[in-house]
Amino acid sequence: MRHRLLPALDLLAIVVAIAGAFVLRLDGAFLRTPRLQLACAICAAAALVIKPLLFVAGGLYRRYWPYAGARDLLIAAVTISASSLLLAAIITIAQIVGGEAFPGFPRSIFAIDWLLTLALAGGTRVVGRLFADLASLQRPPAPAPGPEVKRVLIIGAGEVGTDIVRETRRNPRLALFPVGFLDDEPAKWGIHIQDVPVLGPIGDLAEVLHSHRIDEVIIAIARVPHTVVRGVVDTCRAAGISSRAVPGMIELLEDEFNAAWVREIDIADLLRRRPVVARPEAGAYLQGRVVLVTGAGGSIGSELCRQVARAEPAAIVLLGHGENSIFDIANLLREAHPALPVHEVIADVRNEGRLADIFRRYRPEVVFHAAAHKHVRLMESHPEEAITNNVLGTRALVNAAVAANVERFVFVSTDKAVAPTSIMGASKRVAELIVRDAAHTHGRAFVAVRFGNVLGSRGSVVPEFKRQIERGGPITITHPDAKRFFMTIPEAVYLVLKAGGLSDSGELFVLNMGEPVRIIDLAHDLLRLSRKTPDEIPIQQIGLRPGEKLEEALWEPDSIVEAAGDTDVFRVLEPGSAIHSANLYRAIEDLTRAAQRGDELAIHRSLSELLPTFYSRRLQQTSLLSA
Secondary structure, eight states: OOOHHHHHHHHHHHHHHHHHHHHHHHHHHHOOHHHHHOOOOOOOHHHHHHHHHHHHHHHTSOOOOGGOOHHHHHHHHHHHHHHHHHHHHHHHHHHHGGGGGSSOOHHHHHHHHHHHHHHHHHHHHHHHHHHHHHHHHOSSSSSOOBBBBBBEEOOSSSHHHHHHHHHHHGGGOOOOOHHHHHHOGGGTTEEETEEEEEEGGGHHHHHHHHHTTEEEEOEEEEEEEEHHHHHHHHHHHHHHHEEOOOOOHHHHHHOOOTOOOOEEOOOGGGSSSSSOOOGGGGGGGTTEEEEEEEEETTTHHHHHHHHHHHHHOOEEEEESSOOOOOHHHHHHHHOOOSSSOEEEEEOOTOOHHHHHHHHHHHHOOOEEEEEOOOHHHHHHHHHHHHHHIIIHHHHHHHHHHHOOOOOOOOEEGGGGSSSSSSHHHHHHHHHHHHHHHHHHHHHHHEEEEEEOEEEEEEHHHHHHHHHHHHTTEEEEOOOTTTTOEEEHHHHHHHHHHHHHHHHHHSEEEEEEEEOEEEHHHHHHHHHHHHHTTTTHHHHEEEEEEEEOOEEEOOOOOOOOOESSSEEEEEEETTTTTOOOHHHHHHHHHHHHHHHHHHHHHHHHHHHHHHHHTTHHHHHHHHHHHOO
């Protein structure tokens, strides 16, 4: 139809419409008057030239009409109307110019011609769509319920939900039988959409699950609020029924999945807060700048590189210690941004001479420092590594940045730096002090940004839980009341970029993490998403490990906290955060000597003297033994 039949039908419709208009308007006079027959022939010839040209210009032959929607039909109606209007204008001008030589006829014929052309040419396109719909109706409306077919309830009776129903008809291999919809729009209650009833509001979910023997629930609402997702998921979990959500349009476009695809609900959907919405202007200050990222191959560092690249910097320098991860992120950036200069640098941030050479060579104007040892348990066993990498590495990088006149320096910190109970947390707190002291001493826009756990990052709890589930369990949690702040990697990096642009000199920014989430709740969520139960995969409590807290905090007690522009980022002034430079660097020298000797007890003592809120279990145990 698209390439041969449809244009031929249009030509026939054009001729029939003109002839029909003359016959309907003039009746017998047309058949008895040769002059009117000549006028009809002239109009038909003009129409056969004018109307097909407009049909082509309007794209009527570039559309696949069996799948046409309302927009396609509207475009067809506008194009057909324009062609009839143009024909009427040209014939009218010809009559005026030709005078008596051009046979006259009533102008109302043009209106009749327009209606007939619309009915005939437009009708062929509507028929194409009707045939496609009739063909789908001839298929079984859905697989018959049976042991291999799931009875599904669809949350949302809009376009997305309707597409899900259509797909169950087109693709019986999905083995889904749509029982009904739930939707909060009262006008839809009691009606049928695609022969599937709308059973009521979403609030009736628990009752409908029981009364209609539902096997699975599909959430099919575009931009569904997370509170709705949470309510649906909790209700389904209580009833022992699985739930899934359709992907967003961005996911469909990026992953090239078809409309039938549904995904398991991402754990990020189950956070007890709304996700942070990234805004492109957050990285505007990076445009045209040379940006250096340390730890560029890590979970945070690599996402930071991706978001920095989208801000159109002059160049990006990827600094890391692991060659494979730096190689991978560099290749990804070059593929996504061919015009962006990408420089890989394999180096250790503890090597001051090497850093000085790197800064002289690339002249970075903005530095993001994401390189760090972050595993609490490992750093408790190797405190000298935490000190040399997190503290001395940060000092070396800050000194190199100051010497190279770097404009902005953004240090990525952690909530474990608040009232630290671990060597890792304490080392990051000292690194914060180093960055902020350099800002105040040299008047630079150097800033520390603090946030909590990042979902999906390497070594975080969620990938570990997934591995434990894949092995058949058990899932190990430290304590049933243990809570942590969580956010996704893109959220964390976006807010780091944003905070970097807000800095004037030496501020501490804390990202809005919402309310803390119980670790055991995450474990239950992951079990459900894996279609497992605690009976199949047990949850085992192993107790808090050295350096771990029951619950983290984002700032010290009695801190002054204010929104930095909006509620996504807070500017925090903590009590006792101002430490004299001489005292700070004297303490760092003590830490350096203790780390070089591998003297764990001396490291704990130096940290306790420098950080009044640091709680050292090692020192407490030593005091008890000596007593």
